[in-house]
Amino acid sequence: MAAEGLLLLYSEGFPTEVFGEAKADVPGLLRAVMPVHEAEGRMLRRLPVVAQARNGVMAQSIRAFLADRPVVDIPGVTASTRLLVLAGHDTNLDAMAVIFGLSWTFPDQPDSTAPDTVLAFERWRYPDRHVEVKVRIFHQSLEELRTGQASDVERSMQTLEPRNAILP
Known part of the structure; x- marks a missing residue:
């Protein structure tokens, strides 16, 4: 937590004087x-049982939404909802990584779950009724x-290959 706190101080633009000797x-x-x-x-990404226990509702909600099923754990999400935005923290990103079998790193960021990191699940429906999920x-x-x-969105974006099924 101390490492993340230092990262947040720096990324929020605090003056370098708050870092003392460094x-x-x-x-x-x-x-x-x-x-x-x-x-x-x-370590968290190696513990799927812990990730599921702490973030299973979030993962189930994502899966249900992408499969056009009711999202019972999020009030207000209906069949006409086209965009679902869930906010979380670094531990939520780590949990989604283990639950869905995702992996990523950033060459210009010392933290793979840094502030303003966005994990997006896109559902693509094709005329032949084929559905594809891109992460x-x-x-x-x-x-x-x-x-x-x-x-720069194009530079900052990575398309991920999930190792675990997204859609049921």
Whole structure:
């Protein structure tokens, strides 16, 4: 949590003076401490039982929505709902990774579940009634977060290949 706290301070644009002795090279400090946060995420990604227990309702809701089934755990989601947005934290992203069998890294970000990381499930329906689900992840680089700069969507997006079934 301390590593993530430092990342949040930096990405929110706090002055480098809050980092004390490390103010001369805060990105270097983050490169040194973020592996601890990444290790925690990898540990969670190896525990599907824990991910399911803590985030199973979210995963079931995503699956139900993508399959045009009722989403009973989210009030207000009806058959006419076309866009479902769920907000979460880094641990939710880690849980969705293990539940759906997803994997990603970002070369310009020391944290694979950094602030403003978006996991998107797209349902594509074709005229022949074939349905395909595409999973994409979007992020901002560390410097884009710090400066409040919009990310280039094409550069920041990765299409992921789930190892586990999305649709039932």
